[in-house]
Amino acid sequence: MSEHVVSAKTYIAVWLTLLVLTGVTAGVAFINLGPFNTIVALVIATFKALLVVLIFMHVKYTSEKMVKVVVVSAVFFLLLLLGLSLADYTTRLL
Amino acid sequence: MATAAITAERENYLNQEYGIKSWLLTVDHKRIALLYLLSITFFFFIGGFFALLIRLELLTPAGDLVQADTYNKLFSMHGQVMIFFFLIPSIPAVLGNFLVPLMIGAKDLAFPRINLLSWYLYIIAGVLMVHCMLTGGVDTGWTFYTPFSTAFSNTKVIEAGLAIFISGFSSILTGLNFVVTIHRMRAPGMTWDRLPLFIWAHYATSIIQLLGTPVVAVTLVLVVLERALHLGIFDPTRGGDPLLFQHLFWFYSHPAVYIMILPSMGVVTEIIPCFCRKRIFGYKFVALSSISIAVFGFLVWAHHMFVAGISLYAALIFSALSYLVAVPSAIKVFNWTATMYKGSITFSTPMLYAFGFVGLFTMGGLTGLFLAALGLDVHVTDTYFVVAHFHYIMVGGALMGYLGGMHFWWPKISGRMYPESLGRLAALIVFLGFNLTFFPQFILGYLGMPRRYWQYPPEFQVLNVLSTAGATVLAVGYLLPMVYFLWSMRYGKVAPDNPWGASGLEWMTTSPPPTFNFDQPPVVNWEAYDYEHIPAPQEARSGG
Ligand SMILES: [Cu+2]
Numbered sequence: 204m205s206e207h208v209v210s211a212k213t214y215i216a217v218w219l220t221l222l223v224l225t226g227v228t229a230g231v232a233f234i235n236l237g238p239f240n241t242i243v244a245l246v247i248a249t250f251k252a253l254l255v256v257l258i259f260m261h262v263k264y265t266s267e268k269m270v271k272v273v274v275v276s277a278v279f280f281l282l283l284l285l286g287l288s289l290a291d292y293t294t295r296l297l
Numbered sequence: 298m299a300t301a302a303i304t305a306e307r308e309n310y311l312n313q314e315y316g317i318k319s320w321l322l323t324v325d326h327k328r329i330a331l332l333y334l335l336s337i338t339f340f341f342f343i344g345g346f347f348a349l350l351i352r353l354e355l356l357t358p359a360g361d362l363v364q365a366d367t368y369n370k371l372f373s374m375h376g377q378v379m380i381f382f383f384l385i386p387s388i389p390a391v392l393g394n395f396l397v398p399l400m401i402g403a404k405d406l407a408f409p410r411i412n413l414l415s416w417y418l419y420i421i422a423g424v425l426m427v428h429c430m431l432t433g434g435v436d437t438g439w440t441f442y443t444p445f446s447t448a449f450s451n452t453k454v455i456e457a458g459l460a461i462f463i464s465g466f467s468s469i470l471t472g473l474n475f476v477v478t479i480h481r482m483r484a485p486g487m488t489w490d491r492l493p494l495f496i497w498a499h500y501a502t503s504i505i506q507l508l509g510t511p512v513v514a515v516t517l518v519l520v521v522l523e524r525a526l527h528l529g530i531f532d533p534t535r536g537g538d539p540l541l542f543q544h545l546f547w548f549y550s551h552p553a554v555y556i557m558i559l560p561s562m563g564v565v566t567e568i569i570p571c572f573c574r575k576r577i578f579g580y581k582f583v584a585l586s587s588i589s590i591a592v593f594g595f596l597v598w599a600h601h602m603f604v605a606g607i608s609l610y611a612a613l614i615f616s617a618l619s620y621l622v623a624v625p626s627a628i629k630v631f632n633w634t635a636t637m638y639k640g641s642i643t644f645s646t647p648m649l650y651a652f653g654f655v656g657l658f659t660m661g662g663l664t665g666l667f668l669a670a671l672g673l674d675v676h677v678t679d680t681y682f683v684v685a686h687f688h689y690i691m692v693g694g695a696l697m698g699y700l701g702g703m704h705f706w707w708p709k710i711s712g713r714m715y716p717e718s719l720g721r722l723a724a725l726i727v728f729l730g731f732n733l734t735f736f737p738q739f740i741l742g743y744l745g746m747p748r749r750y751w752q753y754p755p756e757f758q759v760l761n762v763l764s765t766a767g768a769t770v771l772a773v774g775y776l777l778p779m780v781y782f783l784w785s786m787r788y789g790k791v792a793p794d795n796p797w798g799a800s801g802l803e804w805m806t807t808s809p810p811p812t813f814n815f816d817q818p819p820v821v822n823w824e825a826y827d828y829e830h831i832p833a834p835q836e837a838r839s840g841g
Binding site for chain 1: 545596
């Protein structure tokens with residue numbers, strides 16, 4: 204396992220991006236986009252999560268297959284949670 | 298005593314260092330296992346105390362021993378303590394912690410300090426839970442259902458929620474440690490298809506701990522946020538959906554049953570070949586069924602919600618998927634029985650628990666299929682039938698396996714033998730007491746007695762009296778091993794390195810093992826459960 208060194212600059216840039224995006228999420232909440240309210244918030248949140256996972260958690264720099272397996276299975280189980288819950292929400296009569 | 302002098306000469310993890318500091322700051326997986334053993338035993342008796350009060354209240358049809366509100370708190374805290382502070386950590390944190398490195402030929406777990414951290418998190422959570430119980434307790438059931446927990450209950454929901462939130466992290470860290478250890482620390486020659494099935498079971502358990510626990514942790518945080526800050530997540534009057542809570546909660550809490558039962562299955566899979574002197578039947582199937590139970594376990598959660606108002610289509614899907622879990626479970630039961638077939642069976646204490654496990658787990662599992670059936674579930678939802686079902690799995694299954702494992706590895710853990718005849722007696726008492734307690738509850742439930750009520754119609758009294766009587770017998774069966782385990786630490790016969798003639802690396806080091814487990818790093822060049830080539834010890838066979 205070789206440690207990849209990420210420069211402090213990158214970290215600070217990512218941190219600032221995350222802060223800005225948090226501000227954007229808060230700002231967008233004041234604008235009524237109708238059905239797009241949720242979609243916009245989720246897109247921003249997903250992008251932020253990607254930044255954290257890829258750069259802060261070093262997944263982008265790893266050559267280990269195992270790390271990728273872990274990330275993929277975590278996402279897979281999240282999709283299970285969402286997918287099977289939607290099986291209920293999309294077909295509920297009430 | 299002469300025997301004490303002999304053990305004192307051999308250096309091992311118990312006599313390497315003395316003093317309270319050498320225990321509280323230890324990073325030795327075996328010592329941390331013992332710290333866990335003490336702490337979960339403490340919580341087992343708290344949970345058992347609540348159970349006893351519940352059974353005493355139900356001795357008579359009238360609600361006469363405690364107030365209705367107190368009764369609500371009793372069953373809530375019984376559930377929370379037994380599940381989150383006893384069963385979830387029981388086998389993984391005690392036997393798993395002790396045995397995973399030994400069984401794969403490693404010196405310790407991959408992250409010894411994280412292992413100690415997990416115990417401290419458990420203790421912090423435990424202190425918070427005890428404080429919560431002493432200052433009023435909580436009455437939401439172990440399930441924290443909304444909107445009751447967020448909008449109506451006036452008990453300490455936030456504190457109990459946070460305690461379980463913290464204990465969740467201790468569970469995640471244990472799982473993480475096992476996954477990395479099993480991947481990275483196996484001795485030369487210990488390939489994946491030579492791993493003891495106990496290790497496969499713990500690997501599968503760790504997957505659930507890693508993937509499931511964060512979900513329940515986040516869910517409890519949402520409950521706390523809604524209760525404290527009135528966010529509208531689950532509360533329909535604020536635009537939330539109470540069923541969302543149930544989806545999130547059961548996404549973890551159904552697989553959590555497998556966190557309890559898979560390690561027990563691992564224990565039983567070690568015991569049965571040893572006392573049948575046979576290689577396990579269908580090694581690969583048993584190994585892969587552990588993994589498939591872990592994965593399928595995540596696909597069935599809404600079978601807890603059939604009458605809660607989920608869509609019929611979703612209910613159909615979840616009902617069908619629930620039947621799917623029966624397949625790998627049945628594979629295991631058939632493989633255990635096939636291993637016993639034509640084996641030369643010894644009825645030693647651990648084997649008696651293994652027998653008990655197979656029978657009771659099968660009953661618990663099959664009644665689970667009743668509950669997965671959409672029509673039948675309507676009739677028995679929230680009745681004592683459900684209570685009996687999950688106690689057959691969690692007490693008849695998980696706890697039987699834990700006790701069997703404690704007896705099987707006690708010589709390795711303590712370096713002493715427990716009294717065999719008392720051991721068999723206790724196993725018998727546990728089995729009889731268990732069935733007397735919980736079998737009547739199947740009938741009660743089927744006849745329509747709801748769970749979580751502190752009084753009931755008089756015609757249910759006979760069965761309830763039987764159940765309470767059984768609980769008393771069961772209590773004796775649990776106290777007995779604790780007494781003779783403690784007794785054996787001083788007066789028990791000194792244990793040989795391999796008293797059962799068992800396969801597995803843990804039996805090839807001394808009893809108790811040295812701090813770094815093996816004097817020489819082991820190299821494995823044989824298959825698992827190679828019982829054709831291991832002589833059976835005469836002493837153990839004659840029953841000591
Ligand atoms: Cu379930």
